[in-house]
Amino acid sequence: MAVDPQKDPAVSVVFICHDGRGRVLLARRGAGARDEPGTWDTGAGALEHGESFADAVRREVREEYTADALDVETIGVRNVLRDGSHWVAVVNAVHVDPAAVAIGEPHKFDELGWFGLGELPVPLHSQLAETIALFRVWSGA
Incomplete structure (x- = not known):
């Protein structure tokens, strides 16, 4: 059975990249972004069939930022309900x-x-405020 993101929950990995010294990497969404162009956000992407969360994060970081993930740590899970869609964001x-x-x-x-x-x-x-809140708790900031 196919997943319909307008009706069925889908899984995404959200990642907040950091430099290990208190700074976070944000991207400004361009005209071709799926939603909210002109806003600043962290990276994210859909989990592919059979992929681990960490592998999905590594793949997405390479795709979006051309960099290798030096360390990946899950810091929370969120239910994201918006515009008729339901995403479980890791x-x-x-x-x-x-x-x-x-x-x-x-x-x-x-x-x-x-x-x-x-x-x-x-x-x-x-959606960024809730992601930043999880990062603050994780980092002790």
């Missing part, structure tokens, strides 16, 4: 080397930036 903290980061999907993102948690850019994606 949220991860991912350590990456800032020097290895670049835009890997220019059709989705038009800018990347490193930010302290007290200096986040605006406007933020509507």
